[in-house]
Amino acid sequence: MRAVVVESFGVQPVVRDVDAPAPPPGGVVVAVEATGLCRSDWHAWAGHDPDVVLPHVPGHELAGTVAAVGDGVDGVAVGDRVTAPFVLACGSCAPCRAGEQQVCARQEQPGFTYWGSFAERVAVPRAAVNLVRLPDDVSTDAAALLGCRYATAFRTLVHVARLQAGETLAVHGCGGVGLAAVQVAVAGGARVVAVDPSPAARDLARSLGAERTVDPTGLAWTEVASAVRDSAGGPVDVSVDALGSEATCAASLAGLRPRGRHVQVGLLPAVLGDPAVPLRLVVGGELQLLGSHGMPAHAYPGLLALVAAGRLDPERAVTRTVDLDGAAAALAAMGDAPGSGVTLVRP
Structure with missing residues (x-):
């Protein structure tokens, strides 16, 4: 598959062919149809995140369709439209058992702890805990922006503040x-x-x-x-x-x-x-x-309902849409010229 690859911190990434991920046991692989470019991705590219190991594929806001299903996954089929939060929980630690998966003690994060969504495919572990099915009346572009910024903003204001x-x-x-x-x-x-x-x-x-x-x-x-x-x-x-x-x-x-x-x-x-x-x-x-640090998958229905009802329209914040080559350039430019609005990447 093609992916944006960071080979040196602070140096413009390259777009090249890499091995596609295999579905982990209990997880899935998502064919990425849209993913957001976030300042957190810039921090990872700049070398500010100790979890990032080079070479690295950034990207943590994603939406698309299930491309492959791992062993032990029930109720999920190839072709299902899905998204996921950027904090992927283990489902079994004390915070997870309390329903606070956004602060999971053993969390994984695409684009930070493992290769992310600036690619044609991305893995999502523990589908039962982390995968969010998309209603028909929520577009893929809108859903791609929910995984970090809109989910974070929603939980910040509604649940935390x-x-x-x-x-x-x-x-x-x-x-x-x-x-x-x-x-x-x-x-x-x-x-x-x-x-x-x-x-x-x-x-x-x-x-x-x-x-x-x-x-x-x-x-x-x-x-x-x-x-x-x-x-x-x-x-x-x-x-x-x-x-x-x-x-x-x-x-x-x-x-x-x-x-x-x-x-x-x-x-x-x-x-x-x-x-x-x-x-x-x-x-x-x-x-x-x-x-405030993201939002767990089980809390998405309230946010999705606002989007489906037209009361919240993430696509109104999108000011630019790019492909993977454009994403590599936009990521490198973000520190000096962050621009306005949201950049959406369509791999």
Whole structure:
């Protein structure tokens, strides 16, 4: 099969023929029809993830059809339309037994711990725990964006932050996860202030329902927080750092009302150094400092129902579609020129 292969960290990947995966016992192989390009893929390419061993195939948001079924798999047939979360759970550890597969103690992640979906085929282990069947009224392109950014945004706001209709949300960083958070919040009746230095990203956030936007260019994090509060008409109820930096995390905390909820979604890789976070604000305001890491397969029905009903449309965030060759170039360019919106890869 053809795949995007990272042969050296920080060097543009190549597209070449590699061996196709065999279905693992209890798992399947998916013929990838669409997969999303995410900033997490860039972190893997840049060498920020210790789980990544070269040569490596990135990609962790996927949708397609089952191409092969391993021994011991029941209820899944070749040709079934499927997706899967980016955290693939073992199904038997203590978090899994508690229904919290997104923090599985023995998790695997395509595109990180093993070869991922920037390829014509990808393996999905333990199908009974991790495979998600797609309804007919959810497109493959939309489903490809659920595995990371939309599932993460949905669980972040609905299950972790418990955002309510009428509350105000600040989203710091309008990449894929941030734009997904804007859409999920608006679908739930919340008001949104979106923060991003890119005019195109801010325009896209407004088109997806953000009432106000803030340009943080040249501003200290305290000034960004002040601009957010001014735009929202006061401190916000919930704030999400969807980028992952010292400045965005600090600004997110500083824009909250007393007892507000901050959710850290953007990655803060240890290799880049641990950020200085103003915990005095957490203490003084009795803020809730939360984290969110994907969503288990069993929680997908609520998200899929929103998409099927037309209340949530991931395809509205797609601004570019590329093939594998385009994916290799786009991945390498993401650090210096991340662009706006979501890039969708069709192998």
